[in-house]
Amino acid sequence: MSLSRREIMGASAVAVAASMAAPPLRAAAPQTGQQAPGFYRYRVGSIEITVVNDGVSRMPIGEGFVENASKDQINAALEAAFLEKDFYAGPYNPIVINTGTKVALVDTGTGEAAFKASKGLNGRLLPISLAAAGFDANAIDAVIISHYHLDHIDGLLKADGSLAFPNAEILVPAAEHNFWMDDGEMSRATKPRVVFGFKNVRRVMSAEVLKRIRTYEWNKEVIPGVTAIATPGHTPGHTSHVIASGGKAVYAQADVTHAPFLFARHPDWHFMLDVDPVAAEATRRKVYDMLVADKMLVQGFHYPFPAVGHVEKSGTGYREVLVNWSATV
Amino acid sequence: MSLSRREIMGASAVAVAASMAAPPLRAAAPQTGQQAPGFYRYRVGSIEITVVNDGVSRMPIGEGFVENASKDQINAALEAAFLEKDFYAGPYNPIVINTGTKVALVDTGTGEAAFKASKGLNGRLLPISLAAAGFDANAIDAVIISHYHLDHIDGLLKADGSLAFPNAEILVPAAEHNFWMDDGEMSRATKPRVVFGFKNVRRVMSAEVLKRIRTYEWNKEVIPGVTAIATPGHTPGHTSHVIASGGKAVYAQADVTHAPFLFARHPDWHFMLDVDPVAAEATRRKVYDMLVADKMLVQGFHYPFPAVGHVEKSGTGYREVLVNWSATV
DSSP, X not given: OOOSXXXXXXXXHHHHHHHTTSOOOOOSSOOOOOOOOOEEEEEETTEEEEEEOOOEEEEEOOTTSBTTSOHHHHHHHHHHTTOOTTEEEEEOOOEEEEXXXXXXXXXXXXXXXXXXXXXXXXXXXXXXXXXXXXXXXXXXXXXXXXXOSHHHHGGXXXXXXXXXXXXOEEEEEHHHHHHHTOHHHHHTSOHXXXXXXXXXXXXXXXXHHHHHEEEEOTTSEEXXXXXXXXXXXXXXXXXXXXXXXXXXXXXXXXXXXXXXXXXXXXXXXXXTTOSSHHHHHHHHHHHHHHHHHHTOEEEETTSSTTOEEEEEEETTEEEEEEOOOOSOO | OOOSHHHHXXXXXXXHHHHTTSOOOOXXXXXXXXXXXXXXXXXXTTEEEEEEOOOEEEEEOOTTSBTTSOHHHHHHHHHHTTOOTTEEEEEOOOEEEEOSXXXXXXXXXXXXXXXXXXXXXXXXXXXXXXXXXXXXXXXXXXXXXXXOSHHHHGGGBOTTSSBSSTTOEEEEEHHHHHHHTOHHHHHTSOHXXXXXXXXXXXXXXXXXXXXXXXXXXXXSEEETTEEEEEOOSSSTTOEEEEXXXXXXXXXXXXXXXXXXXXXXXXXXXXBTTOSSHHHHHHHHHHHXXXXXXXXXXXXXXXXXXXXXXXEEEETTEEEEEEOOOOSOO
């Protein structure tokens, strides 16, 4: 039995050389280079949830990506997760909640405009994933926003500035809206936060968008079956959503942890996009301790697609265990 | 911040009651109940691999499912993996290897006939997954078989007994073919192994199939880029395949471990379908120690879809870490 990688690759090389004598043919089916559609469905009681992938970013990790961890520490975490070093490959996963009476999209992805502005992002697959899952943009009754970072709100608009979901009411956390629309807060913010945060929010919050906005409060239902939960820190009004039906529930955590292979494993790490990293860490620990204790299903915006699973304790942090892919809904 | 599951569900119930006053409407898009197509593509050098899911079985776990573990121990393993107790939900994942000059399907799934015979299986999604991935059955140039269990060979035939892949050469491990076609071996086998093994093999090995069979040897190339590796135990001729190109490789392990959430975590467990469980365990430990040491990519037939990832040490066993879903190939 030949089992070392070296022996295997050696045997393979010999065999490849031997096969060179055979005349090359073209396969009956071409290589396509096309990935499968990025959607996944599951049920919570009578509610049907569809995860709709907006792509995966690939950005070089620069200084300050994690405020209190070195690049070596980050690379060690990437290596432990069998991921490429020096790069952040970040998944983006909005969801569609179909209650039977309402079709609500939670968060909108990076959008076309943001994609063009930030070369590092290769998101904006949401329209493709929605179409593959059978959703017309006009059929979205509501867009529920968790917080005002660009990868969650920029997809509200098409590249030409028109509404991406023209029939949708836009439901936003009151605390989040108030923070980012406050000129006093903007005047005290760092320059990147002004450019990518406050100014971007003002660009997206066009007259057309503002007309459709309804703010919602924590601990209340946003739409039937979907309750807003306060999880501030990442942003001041950052909100998670519990989707519940028939005694079942899933905790849609938005960015309580950003990519779990970094920030669930290391709940003490302070991500550069956290507005209040200390509050973000406290929220993260409380939420994750609850998820572990209650074995609660969790949906994570920056989890690897299909981005739904459970959480367990692991070392000094936590680890996500994605659900086994089901061939049925 | 209301964070316990009990509080969340309570808040949700109150909110649901409050929303009952609103008139019920029908959503603009119906719930579909339709899962996404079960395929996933990735590259190994110049080779394109497409994982094509054949479904997930759901079978009650009876006595003897694992020869040397109690039902309580099995349930504990299922619970640790956040899976339903008392049931084995087993994924089936053939792959298509497109080298550019050849399109080879590795293993064929449970097939229509086997599905009808074994009520517990809800596989036979392979034709649907192949079609979704753009493969016509006529475009399959070769079928490579890892071993002769029914979930690997029965898909060679349609329900009417005709060839499922009419243009394919059928490449089978010589040691495996010789064992299951040996009447002396059949005369010494247990009754279930005769019915579901030897007799099933004789049914599938029709004159049409036998005409297309070519046996292959271990440590040799099966098709260019694909080398057969001896991994006996699960069956006497059980074979894994290393797919290598451009200095990259993936180890397609077939059933070196059956479902990893049971048998990678517990490499000492003897699965009822192992013909020689002691040899199967020895093979499993050697292969998994190599996969861990070399951080080699592994594709597992009974891994959860997309069934490709890496392996790490975990407790007294191993644990699979599936790749993060990539939106590109």
